[in-house]
Amino acid sequence: MTTDKNRLGMLCFIATETIFFGMLILAYIYFQNNAPNSGPNARNSLNVGLTAFFSLFLFASSGTIWLAERSLHRGNQRGVSLWLVATVVLGLIFLGGQGYEYAKLIGENITVSRNTFGTTFFTLTGFHGLHVFIGLLAIGILAGWVISGNLKGHKSSALGTISLYWHFVDIVWVLLFTIIYLLALL
Amino acid sequence: MSQEFVLVPEPTDALPIGKTGSLLYWIASVDHKLLGIMYIGAALIFFVIGGVEALVMRLQLGSARNTLLSPEAYNQLFTLHGTTMIFLVFVPMVVGFGVYLVPLQIGARDMAFPRLNALGFWMLVFGGLLLYYSIIAGSPPDSGWFAHAPLTAKQYSSAQGVDYWAIGLLLTGIGTTTAGLNFIVTILTMRAKGMRLLQVPMFTWIMLVDGFLIIGTLPPLNAALVMLLIDRNLGGAFFNPQAGGSSILYQHLFWVFGHPEVYLLVLPTFGIISEVLPVFSRKPLFGFNFIAGSALAIAFLSYAAYAHHMFAVGLGNAFNAFFAMSTALIAIPTGVKIFNWIATIWGGKIRFTTSMLFAVSFIVLFTIGGISGVTFGIVPTDWQTTDSYYLVAHFHYVLYGGSFFAVMSGLYYWFPKVTGRMLSEKWGKWVFWLMFAGFNLTFFIQHILGLMGMPRRVYSYDDLPNWSLFNLISTLGSFLLAFSVLLFIISVVLALVKGEKAPDNPWDAWTLEWATTSPPPIENFEQVPPIRGRRPLWDLQHPDDQDWQRSHSGEKIGGQPHEASLPSEHRKDNSQ
Amino acid sequence: MFEPVSPQGRDISNLFILTLALGGLVFALVTGLVIFAIIRANRHRRTAGEPRQVSGNTRLEIAWTIAPAVLLAVLFVPTVMVMFADEPGNPKNATPDIEIIGHQWWWEYRYPNAKVITANELHIPAGKKLLAKLMSSDVQHDFWVPRLGRKMDMYPDQINYLYVTADIPGLYNGNCAEYCGAQHAWMLIRVVAEPQADFDAWLAKQQKAPGVPSQPPAQPGQTAGNIANGEKIFLNNTCINCHAITGTTANAEVAPNLTYLGLRGSLGSGIIQNNSANLARWILNAKAIKPGVLMPAYQFSTQDLRDLVAYLEEQK
Ligand code: HEA
Ligand code: HEA
Numbered sequence A: 001m002t003t004d005k006n007r008l009g010m011l012c013f014i015a016t017e018t019i020f021f022g023m024l025i026l027a028y029i030y031f032q033n034n035a036p037n038s039g040p041n042a043r044n045s046l047n048v049g050l051t052a053f054f055s056l057f058l059f060a061s062s063g064t065i066w067l068a069e070r071s072l073h074r075g076n077q078r079g080v081s082l083w084l085v086a087t088v089v090l091g092l093i094f095l096g097g098q099g100y101e102y103a104k105l106i107g108e109n110i111t112v113s114r115n116t117f118g119t120t121f122f123t124l125t126g127f128h129g130l131h132v133f134i135g136l137l138a139i140g141i142l143a144g145w146v147i148s149g150n151l152k153g154h155k156s157s158a159l160g161t162i163s164l165y166w167h168f169v170d171i172v173w174v175l176l177f178t179i180i181y182l183l184a185l186l
Numbered sequence B: 001m002s003q004e005f006v007l008v009p010e011p012t013d014a015l016p017i018g019k020t021g022s023l024l025y026w027i028a029s030v031d032h033k034l035l036g037i038m039y040i041g042a043a044l045i046f047f048v049i050g051g052v053e054a055l056v057m058r059l060q061l062g063s064a065r066n067t068l069l070s071p072e073a074y075n076q077l078f079t080l081h082g083t084t085m086i087f088l089v090f091v092p093m094v095v096g097f098g099v100y101l102v103p104l105q106i107g108a109r110d111m112a113f114p115r116l117n118a119l120g121f122w123m124l125v126f127g128g129l130l131l132y133y134s135i136i137a138g139s140p141p142d143s144g145w146f147a148h149a150p151l152t153a154k155q156y157s158s159a160q161g162v163d164y165w166a167i168g169l170l171l172t173g174i175g176t177t178t179a180g181l182n183f184i185v186t187i188l189t190m191r192a193k194g195m196r197l198l199q200v201p202m203f204t205w206i207m208l209v210d211g212f213l214i215i216g217t218l219p220p221l222n223a224a225l226v227m228l229l230i231d232r233n234l235g236g237a238f239f240n241p242q243a244g245g246s247s248i249l250y251q252h253l254f255w256v257f258g259h260p261e262v263y264l265l266v267l268p269t270f271g272i273i274s275e276v277l278p279v280f281s282r283k284p285l286f287g288f289n290f291i292a293g294s295a296l297a298i299a300f301l302s303y304a305a306y307a308h309h310m311f312a313v314g315l316g317n318a319f320n321a322f323f324a325m326s327t328a329l330i331a332i333p334t335g336v337k338i339f340n341w342i343a344t345i346w347g348g349k350i351r352f353t354t355s356m357l358f359a360v361s362f363i364v365l366f367t368i369g370g371i372s373g374v375t376f377g378i379v380p381t382d383w384q385t386t387d388s389y390y391l392v393a394h395f396h397y398v399l400y401g402g403s404f405f406a407v408m409s410g411l412y413y414w415f416p417k418v419t420g421r422m423l424s425e426k427w428g429k430w431v432f433w434l435m436f437a438g439f440n441l442t443f444f445i446q447h448i449l450g451l452m453g454m455p456r457r458v459y460s461y462d463d464l465p466n467w468s469l470f471n472l473i474s475t476l477g478s479f480l481l482a483f484s485v486l487l488f489i490i491s492v493v494l495a496l497v498k499g500e501k502a503p504d505n506p507w508d509a510w511t512l513e514w515a516t517t518s519p520p521p522i523e524n525f526e527q528v529p530p531i532r533g534r535r536p537l538w539d540l541q542h543p544d545d546q547d548w549q550r551s552h553s554g555e556k557i558g559g560q561p562h563e564a565s566l567p568s569e570h571r572k573d574n575s576q
Numbered sequence C: 001m002f003e004p005v006s007p008q009g010r011d012i013s014n015l016f017i018l019t020l021a022l023g024g025l026v027f028a029l030v031t032g033l034v035i036f037a038i039i040r041a042n043r044h045r046r047t048a049g050e051p052r053q054v055s056g057n058t059r060l061e062i063a064w065t066i067a068p069a070v071l072l073a074v075l076f077v078p079t080v081m082v083m084f085a086d087e088p089g090n091p092k093n094a095t096p097d098i099e100i101i102g103h104q105w106w107w108e109y110r111y112p113n114a115k116v117i118t119a120n121e122l123h124i125p126a127g128k129k130l131l132a133k134l135m136s137s138d139v140q141h142d143f144w145v146p147r148l149g150r151k152m153d154m155y156p157d158q159i160n161y162l163y164v165t166a167d168i169p170g171l172y173n174g175n176c177a178e179y180c181g182a183q184h185a186w187m188l189i190r191v192v193a194e195p196q197a198d199f200d201a202w203l204a205k206q207q208k209a210p211g212v213p214s215q216p217p218a219q220p221g222q223t224a225g226n227i228a229n230g231e232k233i234f235l236n237n238t239c240i241n242c243h244a245i246t247g248t249t250a251n252a253e254v255a256p257n258l259t260y261l262g263l264r265g266s267l268g269s270g271i272i273q274n275n276s277a278n279l280a281r282w283i284l285n286a287k288a289i290k291p292g293v294l295m296p297a298y299q300f301s302t303q304d305l306r307d308l309v310a311y312l313e314e315q316k
């Protein structure tokens, strides 16, 4: 059992977020099954390949933040900042991909108000994107601290806590990608 | 013995800002005691607001075809009343008790995250202010406290009221979630050295369970509110049948929050009762482990029972039968609590303080509400009684007769500790009896009205035999009730101004909060007594009759420590 | 309880009484124990020292866990039986006898076999178990006539079914039981159960167009309305954008069907009695009677109003 209160707090926070996303996912599945749309849906509107490509960056960022943590444990300050910056870059590429996808969909007049697919798709991926963005802010600030030397010395649990969050955001995307994109291939 | 006293770790957080008692001192505070007081104070203020709303409603209902209020005004009133009472009275009330007491009961300096604690409080306040700002903006919400779709869709509620309601609740919801998280971390990681998890006082244990309930319960509400806002403001289709959405999805999301929510509100009040009854019966809590376990059972079952609010939706017999069963199951752990409380006072030496009067009447009134709850779980009778005044009576019995009586009991019990002043017992007896009479007068007859066919949420009704009379009785009762609340407020003010000074342990109680001064110093304790069992102060006072040297039935079993109070290795480290 | 007049209602009522009786026992037990504990405690009050520090008893715990469980299990059996007896579920092929459609804030009743549409007053043959199909045109409503049995929600996006039965002829009152907006309070239900023959006659009449009712003999001291002119006024005003009357060009369905309005007992879904004076007030300013109502106010000359009222009220 962990007794670090920041970690425990983050685990609780992740629990609430899991349920929050769970509800949004349920809504998505509910409409996929109960109210088949004429018009745009996951099958005819999404570019699975492209999103898969951008997803790789997000998945990779989980690895880089793990490497950052490892560097911290080994006392490699340069490594920490390097891997954190890499994480931010990877995350930004993912967000860029999502932005591109949104722009394309909206260009085809697929929006929140188009039909239940539009509503649930944008809500779900939008909230995930928001979480990625918040995570990137946190990691960015952390990287700033590391680079300016503020994190040096006392062993902070900040990185561990944030990386927990980041892995969670990643896992949510694995789920979303499976449910929205991969299942649409079936 | 005295060498075993455990030192409380030095505070690592910033000390209070501003001069003691100044506005800044309160606003900038991150101290759990000040925040607890502010939570409870805010709850009481909102209680008066919500209560006055109820009084105006009762005035309108006092006679058939009354024209005091327009239908719109009445609908806004019951929406504000319900929302206020649930989210802005009861939530801050129980959270306030928790925030104030949990660190004291576990011998800690503060909550695990003091700043988060302050954030949670202020989010709740701002959420409440936003809700009430809707009145100034000219369009209070009027969709009822659960705001079923599709009445909340733009085409049926074009005014902004629903948006204020949703954003306000979103803010309070996030604030409450942070409090829940804080309880969990505090209780799991900050207990005084030597206090094992099952040795915490029952109130604290229940706040731990409640913490889990909070963080599991509010996210569905937040999700539903977010979807509602997307529907209303971005043209989303979630709950809008015309666009392919589902109005019933909203009900699922709301009630998977709404039902656990009511247990989230009631559990801490069970905790209060579990502290008060033993102290005024001079006996330990009967069946601690069973009460503790039943709290867990209630928390789990509450999720499984949510759709008993949807028996009339038409979801089919299989669906309804499942939820009928889970609803019935909840009665069992609740009954376990009731019977354990009775066993606690059984054979005790009862002192009828005001606090104890409220606590004992809680047992009876809550049972009435609980049994009417069970009649809803019998699906076919729910088909008759749902959304009638019988339901209004049910939830006021559990919420007011139950929970609020427990809250009153807790307020009388801990007031001396929190303020350093005694509340007048003479006034207290008046408050109790008037409140008891007023409450039953107001709400008992509503059972009958409901069975006579009066639906809830009607601003007016036809002049049918007895309807006016019974409603008038209820209205008169509500004014008696209001009078008792007024007396209580006056007696609080009197106590604060010129009340008798309170000793550190006026009730001769046994948990750690009574081991420090009244009111406690900013750092809570310099040292806490050794913790061997659940009643450290009893053990301190009775060196030759320690809790852990006794069997359940009260016999001495010699030096064998009680199963739950084996000295831990921590203590060895600490005892010099 | 509920004075039921249908088998469904009786089932529920009996179950409710059983539940209340058992609940009453539990309540008596709890209250009795509390009072007894207090009395006992009073006796011990003067003895010195602390009472015996009893803190638990596993056998008791088991007893008071099992006993309620048994009680509830026993109750569960009739619960499920009544559920299955009284819930039509979703009969796929059955054609409903009546269709009930909730509107903000009035009721539409259709008899699909007879192709009759009427509003705010449901006529049924006494003693027959009818299958009703429930729908809503806007928000959530709920059909509840306590003496006939259970209530059932109505949704725009879900069709529900309900048995409607009244064994004894009579007038049964009910309410919309799901909050549906400003005038939820005045969305009352009137169910007229009548002997089969009377019902058949009523239904047959509804199928025929009322045409222009014959002018009633003038009452002394009162100016009678001109019915033929009343029809013209009705058809030449915006009334027909919302209302329908069988056999005329008025066939809109967004507001209560007014065919044979004169036969109904109330106006505005129960808020006022149906008589000429009230109808005139209603037409001039329905919102003054039922605030929030979705019908506009009208300005008519006294004579025109009289004619219009006569035209509507004489259809009976
Ligand atoms: C504090 C809040 C609180 C509590 C504790 C409860 C407790 C219970 N409630 Fe209640 N309930 C509400 C607040 C609460 N409720 C509110 C606010 C609503 C309305 C929402 C709205 O529509 O606005 C509501 C509505 C509501 C409904 C929906 C009705 C409807 O809309 O149609 C149902 C249905 O099953 C229900 C059931 C129960 C049950 C079975 C319990 C049980 O937990 C009760 C258990 C307790 C006992 C039974 C007594 C003690 C037990 C014994 C002595 C043991 C022996 C007993 C037996 C064997 C019977 N409640
Ligand atoms: C904790 C919850 C709680 C509490 C305590 C109360 C308390 C009261 N409630 Fe409420 N009620 C609800 C929760 C609660 N209610 C909910 C959830 C609903 C459903 C809403 C919905 O349908 O959406 C509801 C609905 C509801 C209705 C049904 C409305 C309808 O369906 O049309 C009624 C009607 O009688 C009512 C009455 C009352 C009354 C008379 C009180 C009284 O007990 C109030 C007593 C308190 C006071 C009267 C305060 C008095 C104080 C003073 C007078 C002080 C004077 C001022 C100063 C000194 C400054 N309530």
Ligand code: CUA
Pocket: C102, C103, C105, C140, C141, C142, C176, C177, C178, C179, C180, C181, C184, C185, C187
């Ligand atoms: Cu229709 Cu309430």
Ligand SMILES: [Cu+2]
Pocket: B258, B259, B262, B306, B308, B309
């Ligand atoms: Cu419930």
